[in-house]
Amino acid sequence: MLVLFLRKVAIVSAGMTKFGKHDGKSLLDLMSEAALEALSIYDSLDIDMLVGATMAPELYENSVGPINKLAGLLGLEGKTVLRVENTSGSGGAGIFVGYLAVASGYADKVLVVGGEKMTSKSTEENAYIISGLLHDCERNLGVTLPSYAALLANWYFRKYNPPKDSLAHVAIKNHYHGSLNPKAHIQKRITLEEYFQSKIVAEPLRVMDYTPISDGAASVLLMPLDEAYSYTNKPVVISAVVGKTDSFVVHERDELDRMNGVALSVEKALSQAGLRREDIDLIELHDMATILEIVELENMGFFKRGEGWRGAMEKITWLDGELPVNTSGGLKSKGHPIGATGVAQAYEVFLQMRREAGERQAKKNVSRALSMSMGGFGQNAYTIIYEAGW
Amino acid sequence: MVRVQVCRRCGRINLPFKYRCRCGSREFDYVEMNIEGTLVATTKIFVTPKGYPSPLLAGLVDAGDLKLLVRLEEEAPLGSVIEVVQADGGVLIGRTKKLVMDRS
Numbered sequence: 001m002l003v004l005f006l007r008k009v010a011i012v013s014a015g016m017t018k019f020g021k022h023d024g025k026s027l028l029d030l031m032s033e034a035a036l037e038a039l040s041i042y043d044s045l046d047i048d049m050l051v052g053a054t055m056a057p058e059l060y061e062n063s064v065g066p067i068n069k070l071a072g073l074l075g076l077e078g079k080t081v082l083r084v085e086n087t088s089g090s091g092g093a094g095i096f097v098g099y100l101a102v103a104s105g106y107a108d109k110v111l112v113v114g115g116e117k118m119t120s121k122s123t124e125e126n127a128y129i130i131s132g133l134l135h136d137c138e139r140n141l142g143v144t145l146p147s148y149a150a151l152l153a154n155w156y157f158r159k160y161n162p163p164k165d166s167l168a169h170v171a172i173k174n175h176y177h178g179s180l181n182p183k184a185h186i187q188k189r190i191t192l193e194e195y196f197q198s199k200i201v202a203e204p205l206r207v208m209d210y211t212p213i214s215d216g217a218a219s220v221l222l223m224p225l226d227e228a229y230s231y232t233n234k235p236v237v238i239s240a241v242v243g244k245t246d247s248f249v250v251h252e253r254d255e256l257d258r259m260n261g262v263a264l265s266v267e268k269a270l271s272q273a274g275l276r277r278e279d280i281d282l283i284e285l286h287d288m289a290t291i292l293e294i295v296e297l298e299n300m301g302f303f304k305r306g307e308g309w310r311g312a313m314e315k316i317t318w319l320d321g322e323l324p325v326n327t328s329g330g331l332k333s334k335g336h337p338i339g340a341t342g343v344a345q346a347y348e349v350f351l352q353m354r355r356e357a358g359e360r361q362a363k364k365n366v367s368r369a370l371s372m373s374m375g376g377f378g379q380n381a382y383t384i385i386y387e388a389g390w
Numbered sequence: 391m392v393r394v395q396v397c398r399r400c401g402r403i404n405l406p407f408k409y410r411c412r413c414g415s416r417e418f419d420y421v422e423m424n425i426e427g428t429l430v431a432t433t434k435i436f437v438t439p440k441g442y443p444s445p446l447l448a449g450l451v452d453a454g455d456l457k458l459l460v461r462l463e464e465e466a467p468l469g470s471v472i473e474v475v476q477a478d479g480g481v482l483i484g485r486t487k488k489l490v491m492d493r494s
Contacts (some may be wrong), residue, residue, distance in 0.1 A: 128440040137406045142442035155431035202435040251459040
C-alpha cells in the first residue's frame with residue numbers, strides 16, 4: 001500500500017485526571033478536566049475537531065450522546081465532533097481517528113479525550129455491564145473478561161510451567177510503578193505475601209491480579225508536526241497507529257494464548273514506522289489482568305512464547321530495566337476507566353519521552369515507544385508507535 | 391447433541407453461527423453433532439455477573455475441529471474427556487465422560 005501526502009502528526013500536550021473514585025463528578029466533568037489540562041498550553045487555541053472515546057455512559061450514567069455534550073461544555077461550536085467506541089480499547093481507537101484527521105489534512109488541531117465513570121456502580125453491576133461486550137454465547141454462560149484471563153492463566157501454567165509466583169511479580173512491579181504515579185488509582189506497593197493473601201476471583205487469579213474499577217479521563221492534543229513546534233519544542237511524533245481484530249468469540253482462536261489482533265497490529269505498526277522491536281525503549285500495554293501483560297508481550301514479539309513472565313521476574317520490564325513496561329502502573333495499579341485507558345497510555349509515553357514523569361521516570365532515555373490499547377480480550381487492538389520529535 | 395453450522399465452501403464448523411464465513415461464503419448447512427473433546431483450560435469463578443450463581447465452573451473443550459467454551463457440570467482436571475450438550479437457551483454444558491488424573 002502506497003500512502004501519499006500523509007502529514008506527520010505530533011502530540012503537543014496531554015492531560016489526565018487522577019484515576020480513582022470521583023464522587024460527585026460526572027463523566028463529562030472528568031473528560032472536561034482532562035481536556036482543559038491539554039488545552040492549557042494556549043488559552044485561545046482554535047480546535048478543529050474533538051474525538052471522544054467512552055464505552056458505556058448509556059449504562060453507567062444513562063447519558064446518550066456524551067461527546068456532543070462535551071463539545072458544548074468546552075465551547076467547541078462549529079467544529080467536527082464525534083464519539084469513538086471500541087470497548088476497553090476505545091482510547092486507542094480514538095487516537096487512530098484523531099491521527100487520521102490530522103495526517104490526511106482534514107483538521108489541524110484535534111483534541112482526543114477518553115473517559116469512563118464506573119464507580120457509581122457496584123462490582124456486580126460492573127461485571128454485568130462489561131459482560132455485555134462478549135458474544136451472547138459466552139455471556140449466557142456467566143463468564144466475564146476476568147474469567148477469560150483466569151482460563152488463560154490456567155492454560156498458560158499447564159503449557160509452559162512458569163514459576164508459581166510469576167503473576168505476582170507483574171502485580172508487584174506495576175504497583176511499584178503506580179506508587180510513584182500521583183495520578184494512579186492505587187498508589188500502594190504490594191508484597192508477595194499480600195498478593196497470595198488476596199481473595200480468589202476466578203481460579204487461579206486473585207484480586208491482586210486484576211485492575212480495579214476506576215473513574216477518570218485523559219487527553220492528547222494532536223497537530224501536524226511542523227505546526228507543533230510553534231507550541232512546544234518537544235513534540236511527540238505519532239509514527240503509526242494500526243488497528244487489527246481477532247476472532248470475536250474467544251474459543252474460535254487457534255490457541256488460548258494466541259492474540260492475533262495484538263500481534264498483527266504491532267507487526268504492521270512497527271513496519272509502517274520503519275522500526276524494529278529492539279528500537280522500542282518503553283511499552284504501555286493492556287494489563288487488565290497480570291497474565292495479559294505476560295501474554296501480550298509474547299504476542300507482540302518482545303518475548304518468546306512461554307517466556308513473557310521473565311520480564312517482571314528478571315526486572316527487564318521495571319522502571320530501570322532494559323524494556324520498561326507500564327511505567328504508569330498499568331491498568332493494574334493506575335486503574336482502568338475504560339474509555340480513558342488508551343489515551344492515558346499516550347499521556348504516559350508523552351511524559352516519559354519528555355522526561356517529565358517525575359519519580360517514575362524511566363532510567364533509560366526514551367526516544368521511541370509503543371502503546372497497545374485493546375478492546376475486550378484482544379478482539380480489537382490498536383498499536384501506536386511514538387518517536388521523539390526533537 | 392449440539393447444533394452447529396458448517397460452511398459449504400470451506401467446511402469450517404461455526405458455533406456460534408455467522409452470516410458470512412471467514413472464507414466469504416454465505417452458504418451453510420446446519421447439523422446436529424456429538425461433540426466430545428479434551429478439557430484444555432478451566433476456572434472456578436467466584437465473582438460472577440449479577441444474576442449468575444457463584445461459584446461457577448467454566449472450561450474450554452478442544453474437540454479437534456472446533457473448540458467450545460462451556461459451563462462444566464462438575465470440577466474436572468485438565469485432560470478430562472468432556473461431552474458438550476446444549477441446554478435450553480443454547481447454553482453449552484460440559485459433562486465429564488472420562489476423568490483423568492491431574493498431572494499437576
